């Protein structure tokens with residue numbers, strides 16, 4: 001199957017792809033002409049209607065990772081093109097980054113480093129006073145695989161109370177995890193010391209957190225987003241951080257990526273930014289890359305089996 005890989009993937013996953021499929025990789029000059037593609041593997045490459053229309057033989061779009069917001073799903077469906085992703089491949093990596101960001105923000109580690117680099121005159125400066133996570137409350141916006149792992153890891157490590165806002169999860173599901181379901185976003189925002197977002201970007205989640213929601217959070221709370229940038233209104237977040245509406249925020253994702261070095265959020269001492277790095281571990285990269293290839297191989301086998309029956 002002629003498979004175009006538009007974004008760089010892990011070298012061992014590329015090798016694996018070449019063993020199983022007929023690959024045109026991002027470094028090949030043939031990548032410019034999509035017309036022969038029967039399958040594609042994408043990370044951030046945008047599979048718009050226009051791009052799909054340039055691939056008359058396309059049968060499957062395999063997403064390297066989880067979020068499929070760079071793919072026109074409705075159009076792919078209309079054209080009968082299968083869309084797959086690798087939902088388990090990066091869940092631990094992203095969940096671990098959430099915890100890293102929570103600790104970094106609550107203990108002002110980045111700011112500490114900056115102060116040390118500038119030279120400090122005394123230990124334990126008052127500006128670097130943070131807070132403990134122990135027995136605090138985490139509010140999970142979204143209880144998919146990543147949210148669930150974040151909840152379990154924080155509960156196990158710091159005995160945190162775990163609250164969940166997720167209209168698609170039942171009270172029973174939450175209590176089976178040892179978490180508490182909240183029906184109302186406002187209430188979870190009011191009660192959490194850390195709010196972590198792990199939902200896909202959809203029409204319903206775009207701008208989910210704007211000025212009003214930020215104003216409901218505790219003054220000493222932290223907001224973390226490792227999902228998709230457009231879920232948070234960045235201008236409102238900037239004002240909230242500048243005016244001490246919340247303690248701090250850590251974003252791995254931005255409305256426009258990569259984030260510009262002139263982005264106003266970067267002027268806030270209580271802000272931490274990472275460049276869409278949640279899945280960027282050796283472990284997850286191999287799993288996402290080989291997982292995307294496996295989805296195409298599985299699709300091929302299904303097609304072969306159904307043509308034999310017919």
Ligand SMILES: O=C(O)CC[C@@H](O)C(=O)O
Nearest residue numbers: 043064065066067090279
């Ligand atoms: O790095 C990747 O390819 C995955 C990125 C991540 O946002 C995802 O959608 O799973």
